[in-house]
Amino acid sequence: MNQANELPIDQDVAPPSPELVRQALQSVVSSVAFQASPRLQQFLTYVVEETLAGRGAQIRGKAIAVEVYGRSIDGTGGRNLVRVEARRLRRLLNEFYEDQWDGQGVRIFVDSGGYKPRFSQGRTTGCDNSNAQNSDLLGGHRRLQQVLPIGLGCLVLIAATGFWFTRDNKVVLPTTQSIEQAERTALGEQSLTRLQAANLADQARGMFFPVFDVKRQQIALGMFQHAAELDPALSDGYAGSAQVLATLAMLSPDEAQRDDLFSQASEMSRKALDLSPTDAWANGANGWVLATQNNPVEAMKYARLSVELAPNDGHILDLVGITAIMAGAPELAAEVSDPERLRSGSGRFGARNIWGVSQLMLENYEKVVDAFKGAPAAGAPVSAPSLLFQAVAQDQLGHTEEAQRLVNEMRKTWPEFPSEFLAGRIFQNDDATRQAILDTLIRY
Known part of the structure; x- marks a missing residue:
């Protein structure tokens, strides 16, 4: 079974295709509110793409902190930041669907209590758990409960007036695509x-x-x-x-x-x-x-x-x-x-x-280590080149024991990987980086 098609959906509703989900994602992140917040665009894109790839169950605050916000794997500051940002994300999502959505296509939810999104098609299918939260909020504001029915009545009257006013002058509101x-x-x-x-x-x-x-x-x-x-x-x-x-x-x-x-x-x-x-x-x-x-x-x-x-x-x-x-x-x-x-x-x-390789070529070795070291926590694949590039950076920083460990791990896991051959191919126009790689392989 292809995990990439196992999307979280509402029960008894046909699953939306990954293409429709990505269309919905693009509509959200290209909206005015999200354009003003690139980090939330990246946040939402990250969790949606992870879910489409079949890794929704593995989405964690730590991975989001590393992948989206560039925070360290250690400590709780990154995870606290993610929780705060998740609340902002849910608020902006709700505002987008209330104010700008035409009810067509897929709606994206990021429910409280986690970061794994779910998807439903059409305005009437599915709802997030904000209803219960809104109920609690109203319960604490008696005056709001008293005024709310009057306000709703006014909205109905306005809507009715608008209907009669536009009945003979049909207005078609444009939808954003x-x-x-x-x-x-x-x-x-x-x-x-x-x-x-x-x-x-x-x-x-x-x-x-x-x-x-x-x-x-x-x-x-x-x-x-x-x-x-x-x-x-x-x-x-x-x-x-x-x-x-x-x-x-x-x-x-x-x-x-x-x-x-x-x-x-x-x-x-x-x-x-x-x-x-x-x-x-x-x-x-x-x-x-x-x-x-x-x-x-x-x-x-x-x-x-x-x-x-x-x-x-x-x-x-x-x-x-x-x-x-x-x-x-x-x-x-x-x-x-x-x-x-x-x-x-x-x-x-x-x-x-x-990014990690570019920093290796620019001799920013600390950034090289940060880039490749954060890969497993973010769900990114670990490969022979990523271990090799880390080893070169650690060697240049004087961390010889860590460089030795990385080279040993690379050779044990990928014994037939042609390190020297590919170093010559990839860095054919960068003599310094190619030589640094070859020196590391010889030294360890």
Whole structure:
């Protein structure tokens, strides 16, 4: 069973799809109230995406403190902050649905007593536990209880007057749709096959990390290729295929195979750009292909253009981040992976790793340790490169015992991981970082 589809819902109601939930999330975080609070945008995005990934039961205040607010794993200050912020989140959510929601689509709840969201479709399905809280509040205000019926009567009178006034002058109030919703609606109107292809490509691009997992990359490649078969006129399948083929080429030790994969990647990238020259993904994928082929100047041109086209798209930011690392531009990698930067869609764990690597290249070793050390608490995967980068940082800080422990753990858990080979590939334009990694591997 696919855990990613096991969404918390109201009983006896068909589960909303992840796509509908993400549309609802985008509507909320793009509202005026949430635009003024980037941290709450990140808070809500984090808990929703964790739930969609099947990890809702593991959402804890500690993980939110680390992942969203950048707090230390130790101590209770971060968890106290999360509790306060959760109350603000519930209040803003309630205000959004009371004031701006048209009753269509999915509603997101974050009930008191936890952080795991639940989802219901339509205005009448489901309610949060604020009713009981409101009842307690009214119980403590007798005057409010006396005045409330009069106020409700006035509202009914006003509503009735408005009905008669507008009965012969029909007024249609506009509803707000996010860009993503509008794009999906337009695709559906044009062709259901195109919508299916776009959805498949969107699912596959969430599999880009861990980059070094070859089997995962091959699965994603099959999905991208199928998307291109479903709709050969949609650039997404080609852009996704290009980024995966370039990644597999970078990871291949066989020169002939590597050349063949690079040739395929370039062809897919060309098709994506021909179909959609202003698409952020097509440009970002082309930048990544050029970076893996050691063409840093051209790679950075396309990378920067893709950020301008989609400055908050999580996948684009991650794609640009690893492109910048390969091109020897840690400042751009740090900019697009900054924990304070607003992000949407996929690309959360990749951003943490990119931030850590960018800090390694910039020789900010304490930040490297903080970035990778917080990964397990936040639910992020631990990999051989993350242990290796921590070991290098600890070695540079003079913590030799911890560096030795990390190298030992990496070699024990991933005995066949080609550390030296990949260090040469990833940091082909950063001699200092590559040498620091090789020195650490030799020393320990």
